[in-house]
Amino acid sequence: MNFKDFLKDKIPFAVIYFLATAAVILVMYLTLIINKIELMNNNILYAWLISIIFFILFLIYDYLKNRHFYNQLNVMLNAKEDLDNILNIGNCSTHEQEMFKKLLLKTYKIYSERTIKYEETHKEYINFINKWVHQMKTPVSVMNLILQDEINEDNRAVFDSILEENEKLSHGLDMMLCNARVNEFNMDFNVESLNIISIVRNVLNDNKKPLIRSHVFPKVTTDAAITVETDKKWIYFVINQIVVNAIKYSKLKIQDNKYITFKIKAKNSKIILSISDEGIGIPKEDLNRVFNAFFTGKNGRKSDESTGMGMYLAKKICDKLGHEILVESEEGKGSTFSIVFFKGKNLFKF
Incomplete structure (x- = not known):
């Protein structure tokens, strides 16, 4: 968060602050009028000026005090790497920031635990698909061999049709295996020079x-x-x-x-x-x-x-x-x- 964004967040606070200041000056002004004491316009301007100066000083102090916290949030928002390397907000200057930090860490912990469970479930699914496809490819290959041995002139048309459907089944199994493995690509490739x-x-x-x-x-x-x-x-x-x-x-x-x-x-x-x-x-x-x-x-x-x-x-x-x-x-x-x-x-x- 930069200083401009910080000021935008303080607009409601500024409105309340200046309304309260105006109310105090008005009460003082009315009190003096009731007591028949003359109040110079310059005194009202001085009161407003002092109030504004203190308000600006407070904003600068508040921003400087929390700048490190805001900078850490910006780093986390803009980082493209794993959150494990950047989830370090550092010291908090207010109780509100401390609660925010605890909430963020708790959320990240829950997210990490769920991600680990999902990855384990996904790995089990991939292993099951790999084993199942390989088990199915074996009978497909055996069926091909049997059909080729049994083909003769009398049954060629029927057996050729069965062979064609068996080839489609084999191709479908290959595609299913590829789809299961492609997301684990980094674990299953070997780049080499090929003709x-x-x-x-x-x-x-x-x-x-x-x-x-x-x-x-x-x-x-x-x-x-x-x-x-x-x-x-x-x-x-x-x-x-x-x-x-x-x-x-x-x-x-x-x-x-x-x-x-x-x-x-x-x-x-x-x-x-x-x-x-x-x-x-x-x-x-x-x-x-x-x-x-x-x-x-x-x-x-x-x-x-x-x-x-x-x-x-x-x-x-x-x-x-x-x-x-x-x-x-x-x-x-x-x-x-x-x-x-x-x-x-x-x-x-x-």
Whole structure:
């Protein structure tokens, strides 16, 4: 609190003080008139002047006495770090300030205890989700193996349909696991130099069956092997999510052969991975909300597989890794998602 704000708080006090002073002078003036004693106007002015001087001196004294307390409050209000490092008001000059300090400390203590309980509950929830997802992925993988062994010409259509649904279940479990872990990102990442093409090929290999079923063919264009600094697991999830969406919305378009094109190019201090599809595209009015949580948009209503979380998580992961993700699209012609890697910059280099 500065001196100007201090004066604003003292306005009610000043009004009462000067009204009381005026009342005292008026009573004295009337008393002297009743007793037929003449009172000079100069004496009234002197009384007002002395009262004002004492009032100003009192304000200065009161502000100087409490300045340290006010400064500490300003530090606490403006600080961006943990309150544990700044919650030290110091000595209090009045009983009111002492009570305020005790109230603040008590409130902070209650807040800290509740935060600790919440963090413990959240950690238990995350551990449960991690274990549950891993337990569910095991039977999903076993089902895939059984189905592949049992497929023959008589039951291929049925088993292919079951395999497709099983892949959706597996992808959903991966997304759930990612959503649970992304808030604990600092505990679960490892930045290293990676050949981005090898990540793209791993994603394509893991999506080989959906690509074949949907008659979508990948094309990779690059001049040479390009390395980027990123986390292998997290960037795999981002690229995989873009590819899964590209397949999902490409198969909605009536066309014999559709392509997903991967282009990697170095540009000044950037390395850009562009993933383009020939699907139904994104409506212009939905482009600005593609990365919003739970947003499915016009296209999401055409597919019952859309959750609105995939691209939200992709954007969140890229932000945490220090990358940039962009989208361009034209309805009816396809979409292009670009991941921008900045040369020489990662979570430890800025």
